[in-house]
Amino acid sequence: MSRSAPQTACVIGTQWGDEGKGKIVDVLCEGCDAVARFQGGANAGHTVKFGGETHVLHLLPSGILRPGKQAILGNGMVIDPETLLAELDAIHQAGIHTEGRLFISDRAHVVMPYHRALDKGREERAGADKIGTTLRGIGPCYEDKAARRGIRVAELIDPAALKAWLSRVLPEKNALLAHCYGAPAFDLETLWREQAALGAKLKPAVVNAGELLAGLYRRGARILFEGAQGALLDIDLGTYPYVTSSNTCPSAIGTGCGFPVRRIDETIGVVKAYTTRVGAGPFPSEAPPALADLLRERGGEYGATTGRPRRCGWLDMAALARAVWTAGVDSLVITKVDVLDTLPEIKVAVGYRRGADRVDHLPASFPEEPPAIEWKTFPGWRRPTGDCRRFEDLPAPCRDYIAWIGAATGCAIRMVSVGPDRAQTIVLDRPLRATPP
Ligand code: IMP
Numbered sequence: 001m002s003r004s005a006p007q008t009a010c011v012i013g014t015q016w017g018d019e020g021k022g023k024i025v026d027v028l029c030e031g032c033d034a035v036a037r038f039q040g041g042a043n044a045g046h047t048v049k050f051g052g053e054t055h056v057l058h059l060l061p062s063g064i065l066r067p068g069k070q071a072i073l074g075n076g077m078v079i080d081p082e083t084l085l086a087e088l089d090a091i092h093q094a095g096i097h098t099e100g101r102l103f104i105s106d107r108a109h110v111v112m113p114y115h116r117a118l119d120k121g122r123e124e125r126a127g128a129d130k131i132g133t134t135l136r137g138i139g140p141c142y143e144d145k146a147a148r149r150g151i152r153v154a155e156l157i158d159p160a161a162l163k164a165w166l167s168r169v170l171p172e173k174n175a176l177l178a179h180c181y182g183a184p185a186f187d188l189e190t191l192w193r194e195q196a197a198l199g200a201k202l203k204p205a206v207v208n209a210g211e212l213l214a215g216l217y218r219r220g221a222r223i224l225f226e227g228a229q230g231a232l233l234d235i236d237l238g239t240y241p242y243v244t245s246s247n248t249c250p251s252a253i254g255t256g257c258g259f260p261v262r263r264i265d266e267t268i269g270v271v272k273a274y275t276t277r278v279g280a281g282p283f284p285s286e287a288p289p290a291l292a293d294l295l296r297e298r299g300g301e302y303g304a305t306t307g308r309p310r311r312c313g314w315l316d317m318a319a320l321a322r323a324v325w326t327a328g329v330d331s332l333v334i335t336k337v338d339v340l341d342t343l344p345e346i347k348v349a350v351g352y353r354r355g356a357d358r359v360d361h362l363p364a365s366f367p368e369e370p371p372a373i374e375w376k377t378f379p380g381w382r383r384p385t386g387d388c389r390r391f392e393d394l395p396a397p398c399r400d401y402i403a404w405i406g407a408a409t410g411c412a413i414r415m416v417s418v419g420p421d422r423a424q425t426i427v428l429d430r431p432l433r434a435t436p437p
Helices: 020-032 081-093 113-129 136-148 159-181 188-205 209-218 252-257 288-300 317-327 396-409
Strands: 007-015 033-035 044-052 055-056 068-072 100-104 223-226 264-270 275-277 312-313 329-333 344-353 358-359 372-379 412-417 423-430
Touching: 007 020, 007 344, 007 396, 020 044, 020 223, 020 264, 020 329, 020 412, 033 209, 033 358, 055 081, 068 209, 081 188, 100 188, 113 136, 113 159, 159 188, 223 329, 264 317, 288 312, 312 317, 317 396, 329 396, 329 423, 396 412
Parallel strands: 007 223, 007 264, 033 068, 033 223, 068 100, 264 329, 329 412
Antiparallel strands: 044 055, 275 312, 344 358, 344 372, 412 423
């Protein structure tokens, strides 16, 4: 956000995650006071590069990398204390200090080691039907939250409460692990001691995050809400069941941060100039292997959390338009434009066909046979864009492609990213307004 920008904004992914939100949040939060996450957990992997260093964040909002910014982990998140502490260690070692500016919601749920074990057991057992989760225990933790047997940060930092909760839930977890998945059981006493020790380390940062955000807002602080994953991985609106277990769209900020959604001034959607997805599930615009390999290598398309190769394909306008509408996106940031620099032509899926019927949105379920795609083809620009710093510096076919995305979605284009470094970002002084096609 800049000085003249609205007080609050959110940044969300408009595809299947990995759109490059981490870098964009890092750039935007230069002009804000606090950054808050509202959903997800260590399944996210946000990569931020500057000054020759690369930082990969899983739980911490990207804003933590900017000195003086407050970073808030909202109650809608599922927090793995061990991962969080390791992440904090890594950034402390890189000389970034977080004392007094990191805040963890007392109502966020805790990912326990048994959640990770259950995630692994279920995925292994599902064989070919697996979701392809990140194995970070996300689904099992959200299940417990919905079933009202989850352990929250408030309990993690209170040893007596933690013991009482673990005593209630662990026998069932151990039975499941042993009988369904042949996995070892957890010892109550050992688990309690380990988790209580982690809780003690996190305790100084634990707050009522909703109250904190309300106070910041009333004092005029500029707040950025940082989404994880993407709109097409939303548990309700995404490609179910190949989705994550949280709501990834901005509506989740209300419940995931205790912050009224109507106080959010701008919703910024991040869209990659092509599409990727990790894990199983429908991907209508997936590219054939040779092109997918090329995009993967040029774009470094390997999961920041799991290292898995990402599936790659062309931009899917039908899916994007739906995500933009549902998430209420006002403006778009287009990332990884430079990855397309060498291509002779660029294709976009603009709709699907089932027999004679045109379908212009992702259906509720995808049968085995993928839908036929209606394509639009753009000329490539075949020039490096990584050094472009103004929109006018981009080759004309590249500008046309970007302008078309804006027009087709009805969104203003706010920024264009042409490389992984903070510096490789074109911020449009006057956002490129959409002109209908
Ligand atoms: P889970 O969130 O680990 O349960 O994984 C469910 C699905 O969401 C899998 O297809 C994952 O690959 C995908 N997923 C989860 N987090 C991310 C992310 O940050 N980026 C991209 N895909 C993700």
